[in-house]
Amino acid sequence: MVFIRNQLSSYGVEPPWLDPVAFIILITCITLLCVIANFITKKVVIRFITHIVSKNKYKWDDVLVERKVFHKLSHFVPAIIIYYFAASFPTYRTAIETLAITYIMIVAFSVMNRLLTVFNDIYQTYEIAKTKPIKGYIQVAKITIIIIGTILVIANLLGESPLILLSGIGALSAVFMLVFKDSLLGLVAGVQLSANDMVRVGDWIEMPKYGADGDVIDISLNTVMVRNFDRTVTMIPSYALISDSFINWRGMQESGGRRIKRALHIDTSSIAFCSKELLDHLREIHFLSDYITERELEIETYNTTKSINRRNVVNGRALTNIGVFRVYVHEYLKRHPGIHQEMTLMVRQLAPSENGLPLEIYAFTNSTQWTIYEAVQADIFDHLFAVAGQFGLRVFQNPAGSDFKWMPQRATSEGDRYELNEKSE
DSSP states (O other), rough: HHHOOOOOOOOOOHHHHHHHHHHHHHHHHHHHHHHHHHIIIIIHHHHHHHHHHHHHSSHHHHHHHHHTTHHHHHHHHHHHHHGGGGGTTTTTTTHHHHHHHHHHHHHHHHHHHHHHHHHHHHHHOOOOOOHHHHHHHHHHHHHHHHHHHHHHOOOHHTTTHHHHHHHGGGHHHHHHHTTTTTHHHHHHHHHHHTTTOOOOTEEEEGGGGTEEEEEEEEESSSSSEEEETSOOOOEETTHHHSSSEEETTTHHHHOEEEEEEEEEEEEEGGGGGGOHHHHHHHTTTTTHHHHHHHHHHHHHHHHHHHTTOTOOOOTSSSHHHHHHHHHHHHHHTTTOOOOTTOOEEEEEEEOOOOTTTEEEEEEEESSSHHHHHHHHHHHHHHHHHHHHHGTTBBBOOOHHHHTTTTHOOOOHHHHHHHHHHHOOO
């Protein structure tokens, strides 16, 4: 300032104008210096750093460029220049230095937040990120930095010690607990989810209470993001996964098999003992030929040994069409290329109901992919619906409207037949 005043005085500027003109010139020079320094930093230095980063073999430094950490660091340069020239304005020196330091602190905390984001991005490139996500912890660290930064900035502006502000915050702890309730609950939930390995990114979870049925795509401090199979996205509070129940299908996906548990309902009125003609017909099925031969020999030996009168089919032992069909279904599943043969495979009868006798298939496909699973399941039941009639069985189905429309004709024909019988008598 003194140098500029002396130069202006040598050029003949009147004393009343010296200070205002010198002040304007100094402000202009500082502004131009800040603009030039900022331009050089961003257009020269940062481009040079970006060029070096893009040419080396490391990938983590590319994230620093993508997150514009170096651009944020360039904001230090104008603030340092302003702080250095604060002494040129004795009257406003304290205020200028305070504002410059405040700006430097804000930029510093912003850079720290971006570095945390960079750390999370780099961590996501490792396989462990799927089992041990740290996004929640990163968010907690960011909140901590924001709180500490806010305290330090306010303390710097007020010219007071940060400890004085911290002592006052103790009285506001209840307010902070209320404001950050979800974050605190989310932090506790995140620790439990991670420690117990309850859910990972990529897991298929089902939580009907929140309408969630799909893959986990993100786990943060407050929420777990689920992309449903209809492509919608459901946000679930992190602590809800601790307080409420949910289904995680990871075990199924890792096992390599997905369960089929579906029943075929058989009309009980079609269940009967196998006649000789039916057994001869079923013996031609290569899944059953050996079974029927062995069972007939076993039954014949038993009935002969016990001297059982077989004139009535109720006496002794005999094959039934439902029993032979159950064996056929089991043998069919053992040979099906889509069924996992190392897992439980069972064909069982459930308790009969008004819908007939349920014959349930309990097996596992050898693929966990949804489309393949549904295709295998449909293929099996397509076949069973088609072959049930070969065993003299009928699949149960409630009467439809088309079944009732023939009732008047049937009743009329039966009535005419009754009248004709009466007349003939």
